[in-house]
Amino acid sequence: MLLNQPMTVVPDSVRRAALVVAAELAVTLAAWAALRTLDLHQSPLPALLLAWGACFVLYTAPVQDRLARPGRSHAPSLVLTSAAVWIAMTTTELPSIYPVVIGALAMEVAQRDASTRTALTGLAAMFLGTAASQVAVHHGWVSSVIGPVPSDHLAVVLVTVGGVVLVRGVALARRSASTRAALVQEQRRRHEELQHAAAHDSLTGLLSRRGLEPVARAASAQARPGRGVALMFLDLDGFKAVNDSHGHGVGDELLACAAARFAGALGPDAVLARMGGDEFVAVLREMPSPAAAVARARAVQDSLGEEFRLDEPGIPVRIGVSVGLAWAEQPTAVDTLMRDADRAMYRDKRCREGDRRRVIVLDDSDRGVFQTVEDLAQQP
Structure with missing residues (x-):
């Protein structure tokens, strides 16, 4: 490398995200090895790692921040992430558990902006993704260790659970956001009061x-x-x-x-x-x-x-x-x-x-x- 060539500095956020993705892939690999040891049917390892790796990368904070414009709703990034999760779930042979997975993910994404739009997007992704999974299971397009009818029953139950988790999580996020906004406003007011007191005479109100x-x-x-x-x-x-x-x-x-x-x-x-x-x-x-x-x-x-x-x-x-x-x-x-x-x-x-x-x-x-x-x- 030339001595005068500028070095590329990797931001700390990207480095931390890479470590998180590596740890998540290691957990996925351990789960695949456990299933193989139990001699349970499973998807090929390359497809599994590729699908879940793409999902993990999309879900990292740097990628989410790039997908969501500053000060805007995270709904567009949630749609893309939900699609990646749906594809990854098809490798698990338990596609009916998609609702609870996407519910937890949508709840966490919606908490970032405490947006009703993001929450509704998460609910829509949950219902549409679950319906698509069950249609695929009934037509044999997606492999499932549970039969179509039990899978439908499980999907309905998990849609209910995932929806409740998402709604409660967003409600708590909105309450927390309101509290934070009130605290920030109070801090700003106190800061302005301190600045005014430092620059003004308390007796006459004139500048000090x-x-x-x-x-x-x-x-x-x-x-x-x-x-x-x-x-x-x-x-x-x-x-x-x-x-x-x-x-x-x-x-x-x-x-x-x-x-x-x-x-x-x-x-x-x-x-x-x-x-x-x-x-x-x-x-x-x-x-x-x-x-x-x-x-x-x-x-x-x-x-x-x-x-x-x-x-x-x-x-x-x-x-x-x-x-x-x-x-x-x-x-x-x-x-x-x-x-x-x-x-x-x-x-x-x-x-x-x-x-x-x-x-x-x-x-x-x-x-x-x-x-x-x-x-x-x-x-x-």
Whole structure:
């Protein structure tokens, strides 16, 4: 063999199927030897092995999977397998036992798709195959160690047994399939709930830090002139005093109310996330200019202009928010934007001293210079 010739890899399923067929043929050969030892009439060994070997091969999982299309009924493959079993049964000289054999086989095949169509196909194959066997026995076309009349009696009994086995087996399969489907649906629902919980903040319902990362990464990667990305860092002013004075329950309610106002001010095309504590981050995608991002930042600050009326009576609360913006018109690392917006926000918090409309923006064109809103708003 040439060294560069590719080797053929036999799949594990085919290898296992070949071992099963070999074991089944060995059992068939042992049965033939036992009948020969007892000096009972039997079919020639080559015909026996050929007929049952074809039946065993057709019944293996790889062949059944190839015969049955994915997601479709196994009825066509059952018809072919039933015909092979009928031919194999003619070598046993007991063709009247065909019903119970095909009933057990049809039950197992029908359990794979729990299909009524497959079950009805199995019943039809059982009745037609049994009728054909008995007609062949009466005309002497097929050899039988039992006379025609006793063979008819045995066939009727075994048809009843095989039919009951098939119907009960399919009923159990359908019940099992329904249970599995319910379990899969429940697992999918739980998985979706866990994914949602991992990516969202439980208090506000906003994205969490983990949930924001892929959104911010995608937005920053698509930034280009005329359709830039702005990352807005928000930090509440005065929240700690409210939280310390009135308790964490009031503080949590205030955070949820502030988040709702931020979301309304930013609009549906922005992505808002809570980073932890009283810090929020917003991602503004496809912004035409820095001035447009500044307008959104001012809208966020204005949204806190009215005091909050919390559920606990007698506690009107007024807070502010410090905002820092980082702007990019070309693909930029998210970590860079986050760092720049965070630095701009802290500078805004230190510098504005009561001017709640002041927003500090760090432009990616000159990361060493902080620009005020007034300067940035004048840019086209």
